[in-house]
Amino acid sequence: MKFTTIIAAAACAVAxxxxxxxxxxxxxxxxxxxxxxxxxxxxxxxxxxAMISEELGVNAGVEITGxxxxxxxxxxSGEHQLGFVTLGPADEARRGESPLMPGVPHENVRALFPMYQTPLQAAVLASSDIESFQDMAGKRVGVGPAGGTSATYWTRFFENAEGYExxxxxxxxxxxxxxQLKDGLIDAFVYAAGLPTGAYAQLAVENDVRFISMDDETLATxxxxxxxxxxxxIPANTYEDQPEDLQTVSLWNFAIAHQDMPEELAYAITALAMENHExxxxxxxxxKETLPENVAKNTVIPFHPGAARWFEENGYEVPSVD
Structure with a gap:
């Protein structure tokens, strides 16, 4: 696999x-x-x-992935030492249902700390005749990079929901x-990412955009x-051209590490995230949702002992995961 590697530079000091x-x-x-x-x-x-590089003395690089x-x-596999996941794909991978390694339970992954919720989102150009999700039948729909949360779950939705032939x-x-949406190469852009999502924010600034809200039927499906x-x-005015709340669904994100990460490093990384909210x-x-009380949102990935120790020392109950 080839990735673009960007080494995180030092940033302003944190505690x-x-x-x-x-x-x-x-x-x-x-x-x-x-x-x-x-x-x-x-x-x-x-x-x-950048925080890890400066404050912990470990050179932390980020890689663009799917x-x-x-x-x-x-x-x-140990190729990356740290990663970000939504709980749905992580749970499926633990049970051996990863599309990348089918039949291989991912038993070495450990949770570190809660990040935020990832809502599913959708937008079209204001000139489009698409006004609901049902109108996407027969259309060209961009779902984000293959292997990502967006592509995984939006594709699953379109393939299994009735009326989306x-x-x-x-x-x-x-x-x-x-x-691609701006250039007319696709008819709709559906995605999954934390708020505000940069790609949507820029799209709405540069174009007249209509954001699509899920009706009760779509939510239930x-x-x-x-x-x-x-x-x-999604609160109103999260983006330009979005004067009203949008109803959708979401998954929680957690930072993960390999179980062989040194316990003190896992503790320090967790502390760095949890003790420096600003x-x-x-x-x-x-x-804004990267808060220690949200540790309870993960009931599918076992916590790394170093991370669990930080939460327990600071009065937070760590969920037990089989």
Missing amino acids: LPAAAQDKSDWPSSLTIGTGSQGGTYFGYGSGFG GPVQNVTLVE GVNISNAGGSDTAG MKEIVPAMAEFT RMMTNHAAA
Whole structure:
């Protein structure tokens, strides 16, 4: 697999974890699997990589990937030391249902900390005749990069929901898909990323755009096809040309590591994310949900002992996962 590697540069100072760590078994560098440019993972990860590089003394580089489905396998195999995943693909991979490694349970993956929710989103140009999801039947629809949360679940929806015959799926990164919509190469851009999503924000600034809200039927169908989904509201004015709330569904995101990550490093990375909320918010606005109380949202990936120790020391109950 070929990826574009971007080494996170040093950023402004943040508070170091209070306790000194034994760094004797720490690596000199680590790689964070993120997602496509224009997606939330990339911006969130670039900023967090800079924090790790400066504050922990470990050179953290971020790699553009296809997203969670790929990230969980890259961490499982040890090719990446850190990655971002949504809980749906992570749970499926743990049960041996990853499309990249079918039949191979991903048993080495461990959770570190909660990130934010990923809502499913959809937009068309204002000149389009698409006014609902049902209108996408027979249309060209961009679903984001192959292997990502967006492509995985939107494709599953279109293939299994009734009334969507003839949807022509297109795969590309978030920014590229937005460009394809602008250029008329596709009819709709459906995606999954934290708020605000850069690709949609730029699209709405540069073009007249209509964002599509899920009706009750679409919500019910999506939750039936993907039981891990929960209802979610995208607040009005998250983007230009979006004066009203949008109803949709979402999945939680967590940072993950290989079980062989040194315990003190896992502790320090978790502490860095959980103890520096304002700095995390400067990495990406979606980090407003990067809060320790959201540790309870993960009931599918076992926690790394180092991460679990941080939460327990700070009074948060860590869910038990079989």
